[in-house]
Amino acid sequence: MIDTLKTVFSNFRYVVLAVIIFILMLFSLLLLSEYVFLEPYVVSHIPDGTEFGFSLIVMLSVLSSLVIPMNVYRISTLKRSKKKMSGGIFGSFIGAAAGACSCGPVGFAIISTFGTVGATASSFLTNFEIPIRIAAIGLLVVVYYTTVRSLKIECKINHKV
Amino acid sequence: MDKRILFGGITIVVLVGLVALFSASNVADRDLSANRMHGSVSTTMGSSVLGNPDATITIIEFGDYQCHQCYNWFHNTKPTIFQNYVDTGKANFIFVDLAFLGRDSPKAAQASYCAEDQEKYWEYHDVLYASQESQIDNGWANSERLKAFAFNLGLDMDLFNECLDSEKYSKRVQYNISEAKKHEINGTPSFFIIGPNGQEHQIKGAQPYSVFKQIMDSMI
Numbered sequence: 001m002i003d004t005l006k007t008v009f010s011n012f013r014y015v016v017l018a019v020i021i022f023i024l025m026l027f028s029l030l031l032l033s034e035y036v037f038l039e040p041y042v043v044s045h046i047p048d049g050t051e052f053g054f055s056l057i058v059m060l061s062v063l064s065s066l067v068i069p070m071n072v073y074r075i076s077t078l079k080r081s082k083k084k085m086s087g088g089i090f091g092s093f094i095g096a097a098a099g100a101c102s103c104g105p106v107g108f109a110i111i112s113t114f115g116t117v118g119a120t121a122s123s124f125l126t127n128f129e130i131p132i133r134i135a136a137i138g139l140l141v142v143v144y145y146t147t148v149r150s151l152k153i154e155c156k157i158n159h160k161v
Numbered sequence: 162m163d164k165r166i167l168f169g170g171i172t173i174v175v176l177v178g179l180v181a182l183f184s185a186s187n188v189a190d191r192d193l194s195a196n197r198m199h200g201s202v203s204t205t206m207g208s209s210v211l212g213n214p215d216a217t218i219t220i221i222e223f224g225d226y227q228c229h230q231c232y233n234w235f236h237n238t239k240p241t242i243f244q245n246y247v248d249t250g251k252a253n254f255i256f257v258d259l260a261f262l263g264r265d266s267p268k269a270a271q272a273s274y275c276a277e278d279q280e281k282y283w284e285y286h287d288v289l290y291a292s293q294e295s296q297i298d299n300g301w302a303n304s305e306r307l308k309a310f311a312f313n314l315g316l317d318m319d320l321f322n323e324c325l326d327s328e329k330y331s332k333r334v335q336y337n338i339s340e341a342k343k344h345e346i347n348g349t350p351s352f353f354i355i356g357p358n359g360q361e362h363q364i365k366g367a368q369p370y371s372v373f374k375q376i377m378d379s380m381i
Contacts, residue, residue, distance in 0.1 A: 034366045045369040047237045103228035104348040111261055123263055127296040
């Protein structure tokens with residue numbers, strides 16, 4: 001597993017990509033879930049009782065920053081299918097969506113625009129925020145292991161060729 | 162002649178009584194001509210003022226009883242603000258409903274005003290935030306539970322039930338929601354901090370105590 005990670009991240013481009021994905025994902029999720037505020041002052045805090053939600057966001061960001069560059073490597077270097085890449089992006093997306101729909105501006109916009117249907121969807125994403133995030137992390141873990149395994153096999157084949 | 166005077170007197174007393182009764186039964190239709198303004202925000206239909214009415218700073222919260230960020234703010238930030246600003250007379254506090262999250266949100270807001278009829282608004286407000294459950298519309302704020310909260314506070318249940326079932330304060334809650342939208346508030350909790358010279362600061366979200374402190378200290 002470590003060898004596979006070394007293979008991908010020995011290329012500096014993928015390290016930069018991973019860092020960018022991690023920072024963007026972490027920052028936007030912390031902003032949406034109201035751990036970080038930009039106005040009137042830039043401030044961050046973790047309210048009591050929300051520590052678990054915060055740790056899920058960090059895990060989601062770390063996994064996304066590993067899975068997506070590894071799949072970009074598979075596609076661009078080894079010319080493999082984009083199937084696993086879409087799994088990684090889907091996992092990241094649903095993990096992000098879970099926290100976005102609550103009392104904040106995103107939830108308010110959805111409810112104002114779509115009325116009762118919007119309220120039901122927003123309630124669902126809010127009520128099951130933690131289980132959805134855990135499911136997204138589970139999906140990313142699965143994509144991570146299958147990507148590592150296929151990279152091992154594909155790299156061996158490529159080396160033999 | 163005396164009978165006529167007596168009859169006239171009784172008629173006047175009955176009429177005055179009817180007018181008084183009519184006024185009392187229409188507490189829901191607050192007098193908008195006596196518009197209570199804090200800065201640019203109309204708080205006429207919101208809660209009563211909690212704390213020193215002559216305080217130099219007014220904190221207005223727009224909130225929803227089913228909003229988990231409002232719950233976070235209520236439990237994590239509000240106590241320190243009250244300890245340092247409201248209880249010391251530097252600031253006062255008003256709650257205005259932006260009940261949008263689910264079907265039980267407007268009902269919970271109406272219930273708080275039914276409790277206000279019996280002078281238990283703030284007690285009921287606190288019970289709602291203390292009793293909030295993590296899921297929206299899962300039944301924790303349905304009519305039965307709202308009535309149970311009132312019962313536990315020792316309210317007159319005949320009056321409370323009649324008030325809640327008749328949706329007496331439906332328009333009041335709707336007015337507050339429209340007031341929030343007028344000020345382009347797009348989430349809960351949102352706050353307006355109104356200073357002594359009419360300065361207004363808006364705070365969006367359940368921000369920490371340090372943000373409120375910084376703004377209010379700059380106004381004192």
